[in-house]
Amino acid sequence: VRTIVRWQHSGLCLLLLFTFASSTWAEDPAPIRAGIIGLDAHAAVWARILNRPNAEGELADLQVVAGYAGGSLDIPQSQELLKQGIATFEELEIPVVDTIEELLTKVDAVMILSIDGRPHLEQAKKAFQAGKPVFIDKPLAGSLADAIEIFRLAQRRNIPCFSSSCLRFSPGTQAILNNSSVGRIIGCNAHSPCALEPHHPDFFWYGIHGVETLFTLMGSGCVSVSRVQTEDGELAVGRWSDGRIGTFRGHRSGPHTYGATVFGEHQVVASGKYEGYEPLLVEITKFFKTGVPPVQAEQTLEILAFMEAADASKRQGGRPVSLETVMKAAQRRAE
Amino acid sequence: VIDSFHAEFNLKENNMLRRVLSAALMTLFLIVPAVAQTAEQPLRAGMIGLTTSHVIAFSKAMNNPEATGPLSQVKVTAGFTGGMPDNPSSWDRREGYTADLKAAGVEIYDTIEEMLKHVDVVLLESVDGRPHLEQARPVIAAGKPLFIDKPMAGSLADVIEIFRLADEANVPCFSSSSLRFSKGFQQMRNDSPVGKIIGCEAWSPCSYEEHHPDLFWYGVHGVEVLFTIMGTGCKTVTRVHTEGTDLVVGTWEGGRIGTFRGIRQGKRDYGALVFGEKGVVSAGKYDGYQPLVVEICKFFLSGKSPVPAAETIEMFAFMEAADLSKENGGGPVSIEEVMRQARAVYASKK
Numbered sequence: 001v002r003t004i005v006r007w008q009h010s011g012l013c014l015l016l017l018f019t020f021a022s023s024t025w026a027e028d029p030a031p032i033r034a035g036i037i038g039l040d041a042h043a044a045v046w047a048r049i050l051n052r053p054n055a056e057g058e059l060a061d062l063q064v065v066a067g068y069a070g071g072s073l074d075i076p077q078s079q080e081l082l083k084q085g086i087a088t089f090e091e092l093e094i095p096v097v098d099t100i101e102e103l104l105t106k107v108d109a110v111m112i113l114s115i116d117g118r119p120h121l122e123q124a125k126k127a128f129q130a131g132k133p134v135f136i137d138k139p140l141a142g143s144l145a146d147a148i149e150i151f152r153l154a155q156r157r158n159i160p161c162f163s164s165s166c167l168r169f170s171p172g173t174q175a176i177l178n179n180s181s182v183g184r185i186i187g188c189n190a191h192s193p194c195a196l197e198p199h200h201p202d203f204f205w206y207g208i209h210g211v212e213t214l215f216t217l218m219g220s221g222c223v224s225v226s227r228v229q230t231e232d233g234e235l236a237v238g239r240w241s242d243g244r245i246g247t248f249r250g251h252r253s254g255p256h257t258y259g260a261t262v263f264g265e266h267q268v269v270a271s272g273k274y275e276g277y278e279p280l281l282v283e284i285t286k287f288f289k290t291g292v293p294p295v296q297a298e299q300t301l302e303i304l305a306f307m308e309a310a311d312a313s314k315r316q317g318g319r320p321v322s323l324e325t326v327m328k329a330a331q332r333r334a335e
Numbered sequence: 336v337i338d339s340f341h342a343e344f345n346l347k348e349n350n351m352l353r354r355v356l357s358a359a360l361m362t363l364f365l366i367v368p369a370v371a372q373t374a375e376q377p378l379r380a381g382m383i384g385l386t387t388s389h390v391i392a393f394s395k396a397m398n399n400p401e402a403t404g405p406l407s408q409v410k411v412t413a414g415f416t417g418g419m420p421d422n423p424s425s426w427d428r429r430e431g432y433t434a435d436l437k438a439a440g441v442e443i444y445d446t447i448e449e450m451l452k453h454v455d456v457v458l459l460e461s462v463d464g465r466p467h468l469e470q471a472r473p474v475i476a477a478g479k480p481l482f483i484d485k486p487m488a489g490s491l492a493d494v495i496e497i498f499r500l501a502d503e504a505n506v507p508c509f510s511s512s513s514l515r516f517s518k519g520f521q522q523m524r525n526d527s528p529v530g531k532i533i534g535c536e537a538w539s540p541c542s543y544e545e546h547h548p549d550l551f552w553y554g555v556h557g558v559e560v561l562f563t564i565m566g567t568g569c570k571t572v573t574r575v576h577t578e579g580t581d582l583v584v585g586t587w588e589g590g591r592i593g594t595f596r597g598i599r600q601g602k603r604d605y606g607a608l609v610f611g612e613k614g615v616v617s618a619g620k621y622d623g624y625q626p627l628v629v630e631i632c633k634f635f636l637s638g639k640s641p642v643p644a645a646e647t648i649e650m651f652a653f654m655e656a657a658d659l660s661k662e663n664g665g666g667p668v669s670i671e672e673v674m675r676q677a678r679a680v681y682a683s684k685k
Contacts, residue, residue, distance in 0.1 A: 183601075183602075184601075186579060186580070186598075186600050186601030186602075187580055187596065187598075187601065189536050189594070189596065189608065191610075191615070226573060226575060226665050228571075228573060228584050228586055228592060228667075230586060230590030230591070230592060231590045232533065232590045232591070233533070233534060233590065233591075233592050235584050235592045235594060237573075237575045237582050237584060239575050239577060243577035243578050243579050243580065243600075244577070244579065244580065244600075245575055245577060245580040245581075245582045245596070247536075247582060247594065247596075249534065249536070249592070249594075249610070251533070251534070251610060253533055253612075254533045254610055254611060254612055254613075254614075254615075255612075255613065255614050255615065257614070257615045259608075259615060261536065261538075261606075261608050263538070263596070263598065263601050263602065263604070264601060264602055265601050265602065266601075266602055267602050267604075268538070268602055268604040268606060270608075270617065317666065317667065318573055318666060318667045319664065319665060319666045320575070320664070320665045
């Protein structure tokens with residue numbers, strides 16, 4: 001973003017570029033300086049990937065330069081991971097600052113990675129006020145209403161913002177889209193682990209990964225959800241407006257696996273594997289460079305509506321619940 | 336053979352010797368027939384309902400002179416055409432299939448009763464499930480082992496009644512889709528590579544026939560796969576229905592979840608994804624008719640059903656529950672309740 005801004009607004013820079021265009025400038029621009037808010041989840045692992053001295057391609061263009069610890073006292077996992085996150089930042093010699101405000105003075109772009117979705121709205125507000133583009137890790141927020149508010153605020157200030165699980169960008173999943181041997185995707189059964197966390201709607205905490213896979217493959221347009229829950233698992237069935245059906249299976253026993261069966265026009269194929277964090281980090285870097293989000297806000301909100309509707313269906317004994325109803329109720333709360 | 340032996344033996348004068356030898360020989364003949372028949376004389380099979388491509392495929396497999404193993408020990412020798420005038424799938428192809436069987440040397444009879452006089456075992460093949468109960472009655476009454484092709488009947492109540500009649504008469508009887516015996520699905524059932532089965536997502540094409548509950552006509556294939564892998568113990572069923580797809584979710588005892596996806600739009604495929612204690616794997620593919628035909632022949636030779644009746648009954652309860660869930664707008668339906676209502680149908684007619 002720094003480079004873009006410079007090139008766009010400084011004639012001198014343009015002049016420099018054309019006059020002195022050296023291989024150093026063309027191939028090795030200064031990386032974008034990212035600040036991470038919330039060191040209690042992916043921060044440690046992602047900082048290691050992004051700050052590798054030998055990082056290549058897009059990943060060489062994004063550098064983590066500051067962190068803000070954050071953390072949620074009422075989530076034990078947050079407290080455990082926070083220690084590891086802070087230790088890793090110390091090891092990588094990335095400064096951990098005391099306030100988000102201080103962090104914002106040091107960075108070009110912000111990654112909100114707090115494991116807890118609830119503080120995301122307040123954390124994002126500060127980043128938006130500072131005019132920094134923001135990536136928000138899953139779950140986008142602690143509720144659909146908060147998520148609506150986040151996107152509304154970003155839009156009002158014209159700040160680029162997106163959220164996604166890394167599962168969306170698994171090359172094996174992306175390869176199924178627009179694959180002529182599979183044809184149009186008529187249906188999908190996605191699955192992922194689905195641990196629960198008492199302060200979040202059931203699928204927000206972990207099931208989001210499989211739900212993200214489902215929406216990546218099916219696209220937007222889900223109109224209703226019905227859900228079965230047992231101790232060991234979840235099964236949510238979504239009906240799309242054009243009659244296609246997609247399911248999400250969440251498991252709490254058996255192995256920790258991700259996947260999807262894609263029912264195509266011409267072929268039924270396996271997809272949806274977890275293929276690491278890099279594909280998402282590449283997308284985040286491109287997003288910070290261009291300001292163009294790789295996922296539309298409307299689809300992310302639909303994903304959250306799907307997950308809240310699944311909770312509503314559970315409360316109603318498994319009957320189908322309309323996403324529109326859930327969305328409208330959340331919009332009222334957001335206002 | 337026994338009669339001619341007796342005729343010859345009666346010429347002998349010694350009554351005592353005759354009685355002793357006769358008793359010994361009778362015992363011998365009572366023990367030996369199965370062996371003698373398998374070695375030299377194959378079982379004569381009759382087919383009821385020459386209204387499905389299965390009659391051609393199955394009889395070709397059994398009547399192939401080069402058939403080996405159990406297939407070589409059962410031959411289709413007789414047929415009864417049948418057919419339902421209000422179901423084009425059943426009515427329009429009957430003459431063609433009958434002519435084909437006739438050309439292959441199969442004797443066609445005008446009534447089931449007449450056919451039964453000439454056969455040892457019966458395959459009830461009628462593509463329409465509704466007449467199965469009435470067609471099964473004389474077969475069971477005649478004591479002939481009976482295989483019933485899918486769907487086993489036109490209703491769960493009929494399925495229960497057929498099994499009740501067979502059980503009462505001690506006549507071996509089973510029904511199955513060919514999908515059950517595909518190698519991969521059997522492996523999941525008998526020796527799963529992923530340990531205990533936690534869940535399963537099965538799928539198959541799912542065209543409807545207006546006189547049958549929605550999943551009976553074709554969805555039964557995928558439901559058969561689901562139950563082959565999950566076994567019995569399904570408690571509740573919910574269903575989402577659209578023009579192109581059905582999605583039925585079953586909750587099993589102990590919290591396991593199994594789903595069936597019925598496909599009417601997109602690739603008409605068969606398969607299952609299995610969630611086990613140790614991994615998630617694809618259960619494999621449809622292997623054609625041959626494995627089922629082998630099981631049918633083994634069943635005729637041994638009298639032992641390869642599928643527990645309780646499992647077949649539960650499959651049909653699952654499919655009827657799916658219709659009820661559709662009617663009630665997609666809410667859960669209890670299998671137990673569906674079973675209770677189906678049991679009452681014939682109980683009240685007695």
